[in-house]
Amino acid sequence: MMDRSCPGTVEPIMEILDSKWMLLLLFELFNGTRRFGELRRKLHPISPKTLTDRLRLLEEKGIVTRTLYPGVPLHVEYELTECGLGLQPIFAAMWTWTQEYGGHLRKDADERQEAKG
Amino acid sequence: MMDRSCPGTVEPIMEILDSKWMLLLLFELFNGTRRFGELRRKLHPISPKTLTDRLRLLEEKGIVTRTLYPGVPLHVEYELTECGLGLQPIFAAMWTWTQEYGGHLRKDADERQEAKG
DNA sequence: CTGTATCCCGTCCGATACTG
């Protein structure tokens, strides 16, 4: 499974996850159905354009459903599909990794130490 | 675990994975120690600047080690640390997701159908 | 062989104003 074919298997997922706000957006949706304005407030200061872009992408990929409730005022709900909920084990694996190796992520700690000499 | 703290737990990993070439680079290293030129050939047409950037980042994060073998010609080897090898379950989870839900990722299939419609 | 230094371009994203 860790062979040459794996990058091709993994890349489509990365195309979803690696854009700005996408993680926060997904986690928000993991916790239940959300409306557009609700997401906008929670992800503040995301721009409406960007939020729409993200939601449309997730829709395209079959990860969320968009439900329109006609009437005034307009009312739209976004909800994860089974496919979207299925992403959770991936985040669980990331969470586990951080617990295990998170201490290694010092990054600038080293640089500061070097500066001090 | 899927609560509000999780994005913060996951983001540091995404900072590593979400840059161009990083997936291919990691998979190459999963298969063993590699030299700079070797990576450059395998990831062709990556630019040397970008390859260096990626390797430096991985080094900073403690995910790879860089070993210099002095002499002419110069010889450098990159190898995953235990921490780097620990990333594999994450990719395994992604792989599983694609097996399970990969069929949902049609994206442009829908667009084409719409065009025909 | 293993990088670094420069320059440049495309893309992503934010800000803002506007519409059904």
Place this chain on the structure above:
DNA sequence: CAGTATCGGACGGGATACAG
């Protein structure tokens, strides 16, 4: 309320030449 349209800036990454 839930978006769309438009513009512009920042930044990631490519090409290329050069250095240790």
